[in-house]
Amino acid sequence: MDRRTLLRAGLLTPAAATVPLVTAAPAEAAPRVTRTLARGLDTPWNIAFLPSGHALVTERDTGWVTLVRRTGGKHRIRQLAIHHEGESGLLGLALHPSFASNRLVYAYLTSATDNRVVRMRYSGGALSAPEPIVTGIPSNSIHNGGGLAFGRSGRLYISTGDAGVAENAQNRGSLSGKILRVTSAGAPVADNPFGSRVWTFGHRNPEGITFGPGGHLWASEFGQNTFDELNHIVRGRNYGWPRVEGRDGPGGFTDPLTQWHPENCSPSGIAVTRDRAWIGALRGQCLWSVVLTGPNRGRRARFFLRRFGRIRSVAKAPDGSLWIGTSNRDGRGTPAQADDRILRIAL
Helix, strand or coil: CCHHHHHHCCCCCCCHHHCCCCCCCCHHHCCEEEEEEECCCCCEEEEEECCCCCEEEEECCCCEEEEECCCCCEEEEEECCCCCCCCCCEEEEEECCCHHHHCEEEEEEECCCCEEEEEEEEECCEECCCEEEEEEECCCCCCCCCCEEECCCCCEEEECCCCCCHHHHHCCCCCCCEEEEECCCCCECCCCCCCCCEEEECCCEEEEEEECHHHCEEEEEECCCCCEEEEEECCCCECCCCCCCCCCCCCCCCCCCEEECHHHCCEEEEEEECCEEEEEECCCCEEEEEECCCCCCCCEEEECCCCCCCEEEEEECCCCCEEEEECCCCCCCCCCCCCCCEEEEEC
8 A cells, every 4th residue: 555545544644654664774784693692592582681791591481591602602590480371481681780780680570470570699600599579460371571671760661561451551550561660679669650660551562672862762562463563662651552553643642653563573572773673573573673763763674584483582782783582482483493592693
């Protein structure tokens, strides 16, 4: 369909109609794989970099936290007690901004009763026993969210899914379908908009969450049948689920920067570098980039289409490269012999 037809069908707002939905990237921007860093992982979900340039990786289905070396190779460090069913298990991971001095590592996981955030100390190549700091996040075999990101002020942002109960996303008294903002000890922050841990609401299943240029927070979100989303997360905003999926224009909810049909994306991991968001696509089996600033804001490009299967984790390494993780052993993919893998991508 042309843009005029898309506008009449409500698939574009007038402002968005000037932004190409899919475009080829300039040749100089095309990423390339330089190394396979690790093989034989079990659904790597998130990647967090240590000051050394090595990374800690969560394996969703088994509960292992695994060290992946920057030069290649892996070493499993600690297996956390989790409840795994479907999309639940060991999910997000983040290092405290003062990790170099306090050695604190945070993880989002599913227990037998809830989703929760725990913290541990990483010292001498080992992780301490996990200490729960946020509990009672509803869990299910689907829509668990799971993203973690620290902001400039040392506040921790947590993305949660609706856990299969869509209406809870609009209930500000529920921790489901939200972006939460807490202190490093898990308490609500005094200037949060609703006097609770809730920062934004109306989310279906935001998994990836990260900060970009200007300290702006971005989240990738699974749609249901119509549109996946890339959202700019702003204090107190309502992102519409389940009232709306994708853009609603002047309808009163906060619109995504861009949206995809789920078969082309199903977004999970997200990293920001060079003024672009880089997003792992599960059903889309590719790596998407989205321009975040300037005259081409919202312009998209697609890479590695069906080359590695389902791509979930995406993280920016200290050397400026991206690390991406495949998700072909998650019950929905077709694993190759080496799967799942962590790959280094040069930009």
